Amino acid sequence: xxxxxxxxxxxxxxxxxxxxxxxxxxxxxxxxxxxxxxxxxxxxxxxxxxxxxxxxxxxxxxxxxxxxxxxxxxxxxxxxxxxxxxxxxxxxxxxxxxxxxxxxxxxxxxxxxxxxxxxxxxxxxxxxxxxxxxxxxxxxxxxxxxxxxxxxxxxxxxxxxxxxxxxxxxxxxxxxxxxxxxxxxxxxxxxxxxxxxxxxxxxxxxxxxxxxxxxxxxxxxxxxxxxxxxxxxxxxxxxxxxxxxxxxxxxxxxxxxxxxxxxxxxxxxxxxxxxxxxxxxxxx
Amino acid sequence: xxxxxxxxxxxxxxxxxxxxxxxxxxxxxxxxxxxxxxxxxxxxxxxxxxxxxxxxxxxxxxxxxxxxxxxxxxxxxxxxxxxxxxxxxxxxxxxxxxxxxxxxxxxxxxxxxxxxxxxxxxxxxxxxxxxxxxxxxxxxxxxxxxxxxxxxxxxxxxxxxxxxxxxxxxxxxxxxxxxxxxxxxxxxxxxxxxxxxxxxxxxxxxxxxxxxxxxxxxxxxxxxxxxxxxxxxxxxxxxxxxxxxxxxxxxxxxxxxxxxxxxxxxxxxxxxxxxxxxxxxxxxxxxxxxxxxxxxxxxxxxxxxxxxxxxxxxxx
Numbered sequence: 001x002x003x004x005x006x007x008x009x010x011x012x013x014x015x016x017x018x019x020x021x022x023x024x025x026x027x028x029x030x031x032x033x034x035x036x037x038x039x040x041x042x043x044x045x046x047x048x049x050x051x052x053x054x055x056x057x058x059x060x061x062x063x064x065x066x067x068x069x070x071x072x073x074x075x076x077x078x079x080x081x082x083x084x085x086x087x088x089x090x091x092x093x094x095x096x097x098x099x100x101x102x103x104x105x106x107x108x109x110x111x112x113x114x115x116x117x118x119x120x121x122x123x124x125x126x127x128x129x130x131x132x133x134x135x136x137x138x139x140x141x142x143x144x145x146x147x148x149x150x151x152x153x154x155x156x157x158x159x160x161x162x163x164x165x166x167x168x169x170x171x172x173x174x175x176x177x178x179x180x181x182x183x184x185x186x187x188x189x190x191x192x193x194x195x196x197x198x199x200x201x202x203x204x205x206x207x208x209x210x211x212x213x214x215x216x217x218x219x220x221x222x223x224x225x226x227x228x229x230x231x232x233x234x235x236x237x238x239x240x241x242x243x244x245x246x247x248x249x250x251x252x253x254x255x256x257x258x259x260x261x262x263x264x265x266x267x268x269x270x271x272x273x274x275x276x277x278x279x280x281x282x283x284x
Numbered sequence: 285x286x287x288x289x290x291x292x293x294x295x296x297x298x299x300x301x302x303x304x305x306x307x308x309x310x311x312x313x314x315x316x317x318x319x320x321x322x323x324x325x326x327x328x329x330x331x332x333x334x335x336x337x338x339x340x341x342x343x344x345x346x347x348x349x350x351x352x353x354x355x356x357x358x359x360x361x362x363x364x365x366x367x368x369x370x371x372x373x374x375x376x377x378x379x380x381x382x383x384x385x386x387x388x389x390x391x392x393x394x395x396x397x398x399x400x401x402x403x404x405x406x407x408x409x410x411x412x413x414x415x416x417x418x419x420x421x422x423x424x425x426x427x428x429x430x431x432x433x434x435x436x437x438x439x440x441x442x443x444x445x446x447x448x449x450x451x452x453x454x455x456x457x458x459x460x461x462x463x464x465x466x467x468x469x470x471x472x473x474x475x476x477x478x479x480x481x482x483x484x485x486x487x488x489x490x491x492x493x494x495x496x497x498x499x500x501x502x503x504x505x506x507x508x509x510x511x512x513x514x515x516x517x518x519x520x521x522x523x524x525x526x527x528x529x530x531x532x533x534x535x536x537x538x539x540x541x542x543x544x545x546x547x548x549x550x551x552x553x554x555x556x557x558x559x560x561x562x563x564x565x566x567x568x569x570x571x572x573x574x575x576x577x578x579x580x581x582x583x584x585x586x587x588x589x590x591x592x593x594x595x596x597x598x599x600x
Contacts, residue, residue, distance in 0.1 A: 120296070123293075124297050124300050127297065127531075127534070127579055127580060127583050128301075128534060128576050128579060128580075129534030129535070129537045129538045129575065129576070129579060130534070130538075131538035131541070132534070132537060132538060132541070132556075132572065132575055132576070133572075135541070135556070135560060136308055136309075136568060136572050137308070139559075139560045139563050139565075139568060140308060140309055140563075140565070212424065216424070216426055219426050219429075220426060220427075220428065220538075220542060223426070223428050223429075223542065224541075224542070224545065224557060224560060225560075225561060226560065235426075238426075238428065238429055238432070241432070242428075242432065242546065246432075247432055247435050247436050247444075250436065252436060255429075255432055255433065255436060256433075258429075259425075259426065259429035259432075259433065262424070262425075262426055262429070263421065263424045263425050263426075266424035267420065267421055267424040270420055270423070270424060271420075
């Protein structure tokens, strides 16, 4: 039975979790907004030198989410920022879960010195505060989208590695793996046909939750001014809000939307992840 | 013997922290002196002098050896922006952070554990649903945004910048009240975010114990529900939760950086922000080594504490 047909059977189980479905709907809307952003946002609407509106305009007829400190429309900034936040979240999560899965499978499957060393390194990075490391990394590397993705991906893989390793060890202790080995199955066969298929559902759950924390991490790095200065993201908007005194200006329309958007999208990923988790882990 | 193993492991981790701190800031593309002096008037001669002063003109292994031997003596190099030893600058900022993080952790642990216990004991009740829902939402809230929001909502009720006013009378009571007044918003921010995590951890820890046979026994001998919870279930469930509190110390550290930045709280978190905006690599390296070292030590404490509190875990 292939992994995908098994996942297909689980679709019905997923639909039973209402919160998870709601999360999935939110994510679909966010994805749609980010894909259609070029249609909403005129090319020069977000160019600081070309905007004509006044700064710090409250929501009203012309700009239904008001304007920022340069007179740009907050609503358009929000639309434009959706793509960056989602893209960084997804790619950083893929990088992190990819490294985690590789390290987990290798340290679980191959014993000996290599596994010991990998486990030691995993535990080391598991303990260290990932965000602090990500801050240090993005400070020394040149500013840019790639740096943010690297900084988050390279610092957040250890929990995935621990979980994948545990699952690998569990599977390899089963009689059918022993049988495969006895019949002459090599490392590639055991990993490819037995370990990976059993690890995939867990990895998917983990990846969904990893996107949630990656989006929070991106917004934090951007808030600290470590983001890509040429791109608009929700975190970068909050950085501008802090820098240009949105709080003393009482400019709630510049402060609320980016934060709420982060909370809603992160919560959606968390809910989907928890629903997936409930589906793939058998009830006790 | 396991205790010795744990201490050895922690020592190895500390060594790895030192190595990481060194290489993170040396193997970077570009010249650290150039990026540190970006936007400031410099000359070739001045840059060369700086390179010599920080030892950047020597081969890598010599740099590492001098870095490592100084580190063992508590010397973390010289801060570029403060023009003073990094260790001195860090020590100076330690107090405010310990005050903020200590207050927030204490409140968050008590509140989080209480919420988690109540939620788990009446699983799927309205209280449980609300607690879990609010915790999940708070987990999704960026710390810094919550801080800015609180600042805007409370208006002039609480001071939002720094740790004390300049015009407060110098006697102890007024000073303490002033610091306490300034402490409200940053600690509420930190508590809200950290507490959510603790509540979820405590809830799942107690749920694990819910169907344990000893609870059935306790009920069978006629104990009131309240006593079953207080005397039997919670003491067993709280141990793994407390350990996790120590293990997630890194979470509080990360939260402190953004909270202190938002409220200009003059602690290590704000220093972190100053160091990364510089950028001041030596200060940043020192901060990284100190915070990572503190987290490693907290983890060792968690291990030892768990062994002492829970006779089922043999550490010593």
